[in-house]
Amino acid sequence: MRFASELKIIFMSKDKNRSNCPISCSLELWGDKWSLLIIRDLMLAKQCTYGDFLKSEEKISTNILAARLKTLEQHMVIEKLEHPNSKSKVLYKLTKKGIELLPILVEINLWGEKYYADIPDKTKALLKDVKKDKKSFIRRTIKKLDID
Amino acid sequence: MRFASELKIIFMSKDKNRSNCPISCSLELWGDKWSLLIIRDLMLAKQCTYGDFLKSEEKISTNILAARLKTLEQHMVIEKLEHPNSKSKVLYKLTKKGIELLPILVEINLWGEKYYADIPDKTKALLKDVKKDKKSFIRRTIKKLDID
């Protein structure tokens, strides 16, 4: 099935967009309940293994995780790296395109903080930092993520 | 069924969240391929009828639209108004909570503009304005949406 499924990607590359609206196009790629959580994990941890994602609080199921990782990789939002000291482990990290989703995640975080209760202390602390100087927070975080 | 379905909202209010992460909670509410397009339409048009949403380029199907409008209303992101000169029409508009999604939509728009081609001229013009002064754009747009 390897070859067949790769052909599928090349020739049937998920037909036409609904529209050229950048919001609509973006949602077609990562507009679901899981993709941005994967991105979030990578923003916080810089690099994650498959198992790391599974350990996250929201308990994504393994088949969904595999599917999301595949399409995010196909669309170059994330990339795979080989683990420095293990052939059986795989490292995932954000590409530049993925890192640039940070401002979106920041705004979602701020909105969510305003309308949901019992925000974890760790998140609160982070958002306090964000609110002190949003631009600087984003610049600093991107810098951290950018270095290999 | 009116009363029964309202009881359902009160007593069976869609059990537990996956986590208290504000991103995760936000995605549970509007993390799908359609909700933010409804919000987008309301940001641009200020008020929409049911039919207006159906006319949007992305062609949401009517049952999905009805479902999304219901949950967005239940969570007080949008509200219904009676149409000034027709009993058969319904007007939808954003609440304060909904209006405050604007920064998220702006960032999605900017990201999407960067990574997708053939962005409509109207959107390009809007984003040019955004990039000139993001804060001012958001302030002005919120002001416009706020006035009844």
Add this chain to the structure above:
DNA sequence: TTAATTCACTTGCAAAACGCAAGTGAATTT
């Protein structure tokens, strides 16, 4: 050196969500 464990996935299957087309009843227009 072999057996157990870990790792990144895949597979099967039931349940839920989606997408399309057609239908409904009240309000409005012709």
Add this chain to the structure above:
DNA sequence: AAATTCACTTGCGTTTTGCAAGTGAATTAA
């Protein structure tokens, strides 16, 4: 009075999700 518009609802086939169990390669433990 009849036709049309309006905001939905309903039915139904297809797709996606979520859960549990399985797979094979790599690593660790015995």
